[in-house]
Amino acid sequence: MKTTYIQLSLSAVLLLGIYSCKKGEATASYNERADSVADSAAVITSDSISSAATMKVKDKQFIKTADVNMEVKDVYEATISIEKTVQDLGGFVTHSNLQSNVVSQDTYNTSGNEAMLIKKYQTENTMQVRVPTEKLGDLLFIINDKKLFLNSRIINAEDVTSNIKYAEMEGKRIKKTGENISQLKSNKDKVKLDNDNMAEGNLQQLANMDTTDNIKYSTVDIYIKEPKLRIAEIAVTNTQNIDNKYKFNFIYDAKNAFVEGFYLIQKIAVGLITVWPLLLILAAVIYFLRKRKLTKPEHTKIQE
Structure with missing residues (x-):
């Protein structure tokens, strides 16, 4: 009986050992497949961006920078998305200049009091962000999904080991x-x-x-714009009708003209009083010229 119990115990231990080995092999196989899939995904992501963005060399230190110029569907929406992505990756925005360049604007009167202002404009944004260097490839991969057309992308990896x-x-x-x-x-x-x-x-x-900060954080300059012009319709007041309404008032303008004429006469009188020495000299000159003119005929008559 005791011998049978020992045999059963050994059989149970043997079976448990075999089961554990199989389970360990299955788990190891699963982990290997998962690691393989993760490595493949990393390779695909790296290949789709650039080897310069994810490059690592033993005993080498690199300062990595990138410059992206692309066209997007909506500049404002893309800006918000990029800023959030940078924050999620542990980075920060150092510069963001979003502006709308107005190409033309015209006002069309729609009624006596209302008008419509039509603006044609193009929106663009110049950004500079900094992200951890190990996240540079991730940022460029996410930004790449926002593009309609990529004008240029420059990635630099400067070796600063020396x-x-x-x-x-x-x-x-x-x-x-x-x-x-x-x-x-x-x-x-x-x-x-x-x-x-x-x-x-x-x-x-x-x-x-x-140098340490530039190695730890990569600088990315981003320029985005919309490929076509946008149109903004803004309701405004019909200023032309308002101008015509108050452009001319006959009674008020006639009254002002009468007052201005009275002030003009006063100014002329004050001006004549101011130049009285000139008037006095002019009167003296006229007097002597007339006297000489009268004296000359009498002298001619005496000679005859």
Whole structure:
């Protein structure tokens, strides 16, 4: 009886072991298929964008930038979508200039008091966004779905590995220079040298921070516009009818003309009073000319 129990126990353990192995093999097979599908999707996404956007090289550091110029169906809707996508990817918008360029506008009177303003315009937007570098390919893939026509797309991957190495060497040099300066005697020259060295060190740290930030976040310049003109119909007031209504008032204008004429006479009188010396000289000249004219005939008669 005891022997039979032991045999049954061993059989049960053997069966459980076989089942576990099969289950593990099935799970491993499933995971391998899932990883294969994910890798295939990643390859498809990468191939559909650009290898420069998703490129990774061992022991290399890249600053990646992109420039996209495309036409979309609705600039405002595309702008909102891109801004939300950038935020979801952990990025941020640094510049967005959405504007409508008016090509022409005309006003058509529809009644005595109403008119319709017709504007033909084209909307465009110039954006600059920054996203984590590992998300650059995702952003370009999503933006690509918004396009009607892609005018251009430029992706740059600048290798800054040597620049980083040089910055590290410069940091060591500045640190060594600071140690050497600290050993000098305290005087005016030492203060100046120490100040210059600290300023150089601050500039180097700032450059290192900029480089690190540019490596971590990629800058993407986006220009989008609508391919055709849009038309806006705006109800306005019939200004021409209003102008005609108040353009001329005979009684009011006649009254103003009479008053203006009275003021003109006053101005002329004041002007004559102002130039009285000239009038006096003119009167004297006329008097002497007339007197000379009268004297000349008498002199001629005496000679005869």
